[in-house]
Amino acid sequence: MIDVSSVVNSSENVDRSCNVSDTLTCIRHKKTFFRRIGKSFIRLFQEFNNIDTNYIEPQRYNYTVMLxxxxxxxxxxxxxKDGNSITFAPEVSYKLGPYVGWRWIFLGYTIDLKHISMNSEKSNRKEFGLSLYSSLVGVDLFWRETGNNYRICSLDLEKNINTDAIKDVDFEGLNSSIKGVNLYYIFNHRRFSYPAAYSQSTVQRHSAGSWLAGIGYTNQKLSMDWNKLDKLTRERLNLSSLEIGLDSSRLFGKIEYTDISFSCGYSYNWVFAPHWLFNASLSAALAYKHTLSDTNHGRFTLRDFNLKNINVDGIGRFGLVYNNMKWYAGASAILHSYNYTKKQFSTNNFFGYLNFYIGFNFGKR
Structure with a gap:
């Protein structure tokens, strides 16, 4: 006789074994999937500092102090649009301070030596800058509020009026702020080291260069009091508004625009003597600038796109370093150029930093 219950039980056993098998297979797939993701992240982090030690010597110390x-x-x-132009520049700031670092973390504080005794109305300049460099990518973060402590550098009028009397005169009618971020990729990151030139965390042993590609986002605000400028020019030049020729109705009072850019450039580390390095880096960026007042709605949409809003910006970096791994000293400069052109007017903004430093490393790894 055939035991029906045994047949049923055996079939149930088969089904159960199939379910267990499917579950184990699913678990294996999940483990394999997450393991692959984990390995991908590990490879990515390893690639951040994957270098050819014949060209780049990694840091041998954990700590550093720097002035x-x-x-x-x-x-x-x-x-x-008629050719009249005016150029402003704030006073140059001179800051000095100590920095302390542990591996890739670097913190410091600087004091503006030129404006220590300046009252609160004049010392309204605020700025923040942060640059992170690895062998693979670099990031620049910046935020600046210059305040209203500008001076007039030049005034060019189409009527060829002599404007020397207004040069280097203080002007409190201009306020500006800028904030943004730049992210760039270093193609030849195994043999070329940005950190060797700008953060002293590695040493470039042989000359090498690399192409760069990046993206950036910037937000700028600018406000101008044309009545103050008109009054100042009339007093200094002893002319009427009509004789001066500046037409504030064709210019602006306040402007705010966002800037999205794609950049490409080249950087080269020249090792011209033992422990010495000179770096030059230049990038040009195609930037799309969207003025918030160009449209009646708050968000940017494709219908707002206009090829006339595309301008060319620039970024330059230069560095000179002496680094014997224990002691280092040098100078570096980072320069930004932004251009904005409309039918009625145009603006050109340039700002940069020049650093001088000396420091030493300690605490061997």
Whole structure:
């Protein structure tokens, strides 16, 4: 006789074994999937500092202390379509302060030596800058509020009026702020080291260069009091508003625009002597600038796109370093150029940092 219950039980056993098998297979797939993701992240982090030690020597110390002087420069040029233009620049700031570092973490504080005794109304300049460098990618973060402590560098009028009397005169009618981030990829990151030139965390042993590609986002705000400028020019030049020729109705009072850019450039580390390095880096960026007042709605949409809003910006970096791994000293400069052109007017903004530093490393790894 055939035991029906045994047949049923055996079939149930088969089904159960199939379910267990499917579950184990699913678990194996999940483990394999997450293991692959984990390995991908590990490879990515390893690639951040994957270098050819014949060209780049990694840091042999854990800690560093440094004294740095930072000089900040800025310039704004405003032009109208008839050729009249005026150029402003704030006073150069000189900052000095100590820095302490542990591996890739670097913190410091600087004091503006030129404006220590300046009252609160004049010392309204605020700025923040952070640069992170690895062998693979680099990031620049910046935020600046210059305040209203500008001076007039030049005034060019189409009527060829002599404007020497207004040069280097203080002007409190201009306020500006800028904030943004730049992210760039270093193609030849195994043999070329940005950190060797700008963060002293590695040493470049042989000359090498690399192409760069990046993206950036910037937000700029600019406000101008044309009544103050008109009054100042009339007093200094002893002319009427009609004789001066500046037409504030064709310019602006306040402007805010966002800037999205794609950049490409080249950087080269030249090892011209033992322990010495000179770096030059230049990048040009195609930037799309969207003025918030261009449209009646708050968000940017494809219908707002206009090829006339595309301008060319630039980024430059230069560095000179002596680094014997124990002691280091040098200078570096980071320069930004932004251009904005509309039918009625155009603006050109330039700002940069010049750093001088000396430091030493300690605490061997």
């Amino acid at each position: 740095q002087s930072t000089n900040t420069y800025e310039m704004y040029r405003l032009s109208e």
